[in-house]
Amino acid sequence: MLYLELLFQGIVQGSIYALIALGLTLVYGLLRILHVAHAALFTLGGYIGVIVTNQTGSLALAILAAMIVVGLVGVAMYKLAYEPLLSKPPFIALIASIALFIAAEELFRIIFGPYGLSYENPPLQGGFEIISGFFLKYGEALVIILSILILSVLGWVSGYTRLGVSWRATVTDPDMARAFGVNTQHVRYLNFFIGSALAAVAGVLVALLNNLVEPTMGSVPSYKALAIIVLGGLGSIRGTLLASMILGVIESFGTIYIGHLLDRDALAFGFLIVVLMFRPQGLLGTR
Amino acid sequence: MLKVENLSAGYGDIIAVRDLSFSLERGQVLAFLGANGAGKSSTLMCLMGLVEQKSGTIKMDGRDITATKVEARISSGLAIVPEGRRIFPDLSVHENLIVGGHVVSAKIMTDGIDYVYTVYPRLAERRNQAAGSLSGGEQQMLAMGRALISQPQLLIVDELSLGLMPKVVDECYAVLQTLKQNNIGVLLVEQNTERALSVADKIRVLEAGNLTWSGSATDAKNNNSLRQSLMGIS
Numbered sequence: 001m002l003y004l005e006l007l008f009q010g011i012v013q014g015s016i017y018a019l020i021a022l023g024l025t026l027v028y029g030l031l032r033i034l035h036v037a038h039a040a041l042f043t044l045g046g047y048i049g050v051i052v053t054n055q056t057g058s059l060a061l062a063i064l065a066a067m068i069v070v071g072l073v074g075v076a077m078y079k080l081a082y083e084p085l086l087s088k089p090p091f092i093a094l095i096a097s098i099a100l101f102i103a104a105e106e107l108f109r110i111i112f113g114p115y116g117l118s119y120e121n122p123p124l125q126g127g128f129e130i131i132s133g134f135f136l137k138y139g140e141a142l143v144i145i146l147s148i149l150i151l152s153v154l155g156w157v158s159g160y161t162r163l164g165v166s167w168r169a170t171v172t173d174p175d176m177a178r179a180f181g182v183n184t185q186h187v188r189y190l191n192f193f194i195g196s197a198l199a200a201v202a203g204v205l206v207a208l209l210n211n212l213v214e215p216t217m218g219s220v221p222s223y224k225a226l227a228i229i230v231l232g233g234l235g236s237i238r239g240t241l242l243a244s245m246i247l248g249v250i251e252s253f254g255t256i257y258i259g260h261l262l263d264r265d266a267l268a269f270g271f272l273i274v275v276l277m278f279r280p281q282g283l284l285g286t287r
Numbered sequence: 288m289l290k291v292e293n294l295s296a297g298y299g300d301i302i303a304v305r306d307l308s309f310s311l312e313r314g315q316v317l318a319f320l321g322a323n324g325a326g327k328s329s330t331l332m333c334l335m336g337l338v339e340q341k342s343g344t345i346k347m348d349g350r351d352i353t354a355t356k357v358e359a360r361i362s363s364g365l366a367i368v369p370e371g372r373r374i375f376p377d378l379s380v381h382e383n384l385i386v387g388g389h390v391v392s393a394k395i396m397t398d399g400i401d402y403v404y405t406v407y408p409r410l411a412e413r414r415n416q417a418a419g420s421l422s423g424g425e426q427q428m429l430a431m432g433r434a435l436i437s438q439p440q441l442l443i444v445d446e447l448s449l450g451l452m453p454k455v456v457d458e459c460y461a462v463l464q465t466l467k468q469n470n471i472g473v474l475l476v477e478q479n480t481e482r483a484l485s486v487a488d489k490i491r492v493l494e495a496g497n498l499t500w501s502g503s504a505t506d507a508k509n510n511n512s513l514r515q516s517l518m519g520i521s
Contacts, residue, residue, distance in 0.1 A: 162385055162393075165378065169386040172375045179337055179367050180433070181358040181390035 001133055006252045012140045012209075014248025015147035019202035020221050021228040021240050022154075023074075023195025029171045029235040030191050032090050033082060036097040039222030040104030041077075041196045045070045045203025046213035047108065050117045059123045059208070063146075066204050067197040074196025075189050101222060108215035116214030124208065139208045146201060151241070154194070167191070171235075220265060227272045233285020242283055247271065288313050288364075288472055289334075289441055294343035296326075296333035302341065303329035304496045311489070313440065316463065316473040318487035318504070320480055320517055325493040327476040328370055331443045334474070335367050336360050347441070361390045364440030368447070370476075372430040376419025380410050383418050383429055387436035399436035406462065407432055424455030431462060441472040448479045460486055480517045484508055492517070 020042055027035040045066040052062035081100055085093045124138035158164035170177040170187040178184050202221075207213045228247060232239025247268050254267040262270060275283065289311040297303040304326035311317045319327040332338040334345060336357040344353045347363045355363075366387075375383050384403060388396030404411035407428045413421065418429055427447070434442055444463070448456040456479075463473055463486050477483035484490070490507040492500035500513060507513055 162389070162396075165382045165385045166389050168378060168382070169375045172377050173373060175337065176369065176373045176375065177386065177389075178357055179335055179369065180386050180437075181361045182386070183358070 002256075004134055006256060007249060008136060008140070010249030010252030011245065012143050012248070013251060014245035015143050016202050016206060017221075017224065017228055017248055018151070018241050018244035019147060019198045019205075021225040021232075021244055022151075022237065023199045024225050025229050025232070025235060025237055025240040026191050026195040028229060029237075030174075030188060031082065031086065031093075033093045034090075034097065034226065035082075035195075036094065036222055036226070037077060037081075037100035037104060038074075038195070038199055039218035039225065040101050040108075041070050041074055042199040042203040042206075042221055043104070043108060043213065043215070043218040044073060045200025046207035046217060047112055047117065047203075048200070049204030049207050050119055050213050053123060054117075054120045057121070059204075063201060063204050066200040070200035070203075071193040071197040074192040074199075077196075078188060078192040101218070105215050105218065112213075112215070114215065116212050116217075118211050118213075119208070122208070122211050137209075139205070143205050143209070146205070150198065150201065224265065224268060227269060231272050231275055231282055233282030236282065236284045236286075239282055239284030246283075288348055289474075290344075290346040291334070292344050292346075294330070294333065294345065295341040296329050296338050297341060298329075298339065302496060303338070304333070304493065306343070307491075307493075307498055308343075309489075309491055309501070311441065311472045311474065313472050314467050314470045315488045316467060316475055316486050317489040317491065318475040318477055318483040319491050319493055320477065320483060321493040321499075324495070326496040327493055328445055330493075331367065331445050331474060331476055334360075334443060335365060358390050361437050361439075365443060366434040366437050366439035366441075367443040368427075368430045368434045368445065370445040370449070372423075372426045374418045374421075374426050374429050374433065376417065378418055379415050380418050380421070380429055381414040383433050384410075384436055387433035391437045395438060396436055399438055403432035403435055406435075406465075424451055424458070427451060427455065427459055431459065439471065441474065442466060443474045445476045447475065447477060448482055456482065480514070 020039070024035055024038050027033055027038070048066040048069055049062045052065045053059050077100065081096050082093055085096060124142060127135045127137040129135050158168060166177060166182045167187050167190065170182055170184050174184045206217065228243045229240055231247070232243035250271055251264050251268055254262070255264050258267070291310065292308045294307045295302060295305050307330060309317065319330065321327055329338050333340050336355065340353065344351060346352065347365070350363060352360055352363050375386060378386070384400045385396065388399055409425060410428055410432055413425070418426065421429060447459050451459070460482060466473055475483060475487065484504055484507060487504040490502060490504050491498060492513070
């Protein structure tokens with residue numbers, strides 16, 4: 001029973017990682033920018049989630065609001081910070097991104113205070129018994145269900161609609177996509193909107209599981225999501241999903257069995273180092 | 288159908304083609320000949336709206352499309368088969384064709400895809416295969432097919448025969464003949480002078496961005512010194 005519980009814990013954590021890291025992969029795939037400030041959007045999502053839930057009592061509304069607001073903030077970030085730097089070498093955008101991330105953490109501290117916020121009436125408390133003796137919290141179930149739902153919709157859009165096909169064409173060869181009339185500028189906006197909205201969902205869900213949002217809650221996810229997209233193979237969406245799940249499960253089992261030697265985050269990076277020694281291109285990378 | 292006057296185009300401060308004028312009617316093939324770097328590809332890309340136009344006008348069926356976006360140019364009947372094919376390797380054959388129909392209605396796109404599958408049955412067989420796994424010849428077919436989805440009036444073809452086996456080049460030129468018969472205009476850039484002369488009605492020769500010779504394909508065939516100089520550089 002312990003194994004099953006650990007596996008589910010890992011899947012929950014992996015789903016969260018997937019929601020965060022996907023946005024990073026989308027941005028890297030399209031623009032070759034390591035979007036470190038993405039984790040600030042995750043934190044912002046958490047804040048909006050808690051504030052809207054506390055004001056309205058509706059978690060669904062909070063998730064929706066977080067997705068829309070954070071999606072738009074993500075587009076603004078692209079427009080103001082990255083677009084002017086696109087012709088410059090990629091490390092310049094990376095530096096800008098790190099600066100944005102630090103500035104955002106300080107902004108959260110100034111606006112929302114240094115001690116963090118919690119849900120006044122935490123929604124989805126308690127859990128249910130899946131099989132005898134094995135319980136899953138409602139919040140954890142929501143994480144899994146929402147992730148499957150969102151990723152299925154995204155998968156369907158990118159695989160089976162004209163919009164999705166044009167978007168993938170733009171990722172592969174922007175100039176050629178433009179030659180067939182694809183508005184590559186709109187594709188970039190859409191890319192940032194979707195990626196940021198996913199991070200916002202993750203933020204709301206983490207805030208729900210921990211019943212806490214604080215200014216620095218994006219710090220660990222910021223570098224862990226970078227590790228995940230490298231592990232998956234830079235720019236590979238399937239690789240990102242796979243790496244998120246593997247990392248989630250490894251952390252979950254590892255903290256129990258070798259947690260006394262290595263802490264959770266060290267475990268994740270140890271795994272990254274080992275994989276990259278044998279597959280420098282990442283799990284599903286091509287180069 | 289297409290009327291280009293005093294076109295200059297380039298990249299930033301660099302002028303790739305200067306003061307070029309030409310016109311083309313439906314069912315005609317106009318071939319640009321000349322060495323690498325003569326400005327042929329830049330001319331084609333500029334017509335599509337993908338290279339910056341410095342001066343001059345481009346008219347399609349009397350309508351000025353000089354300052355319009357790529358989408359509008361496709362709607363007015365232009366489509367491109369780019370140099371090096373530039374298919375989307377990660378996308379399936381079918382998805383490549385869908386991108387070709389990005390600006391047209393779903394109906395025109397579906398009809399276009401059906402038409403391409405009739406012309407190139409091999410693409411239909413491989414519709415779900417990743418385009419990057421096709422042979423060079425099949426990729427060229429796909430690049431042609433992708434451009435035909437929007438039902439263009441004028442097909443812009445850059446380096447059709449480059450890197451292909453002679454048999455495949457034959458097939459590609461057979462398709463150009465069919466397009467001519469269907470009253471579609473073709474603008475062709477081609478390193479292979481003999482091939483170009485076999486299908487073209489009009490010839491324009493570019494050197495270092497300037498037009499140095501213009502005339503009919505028949506005149507070009509009979510002009511030995513021109514043929515020799517083109518052979519020398521091709």
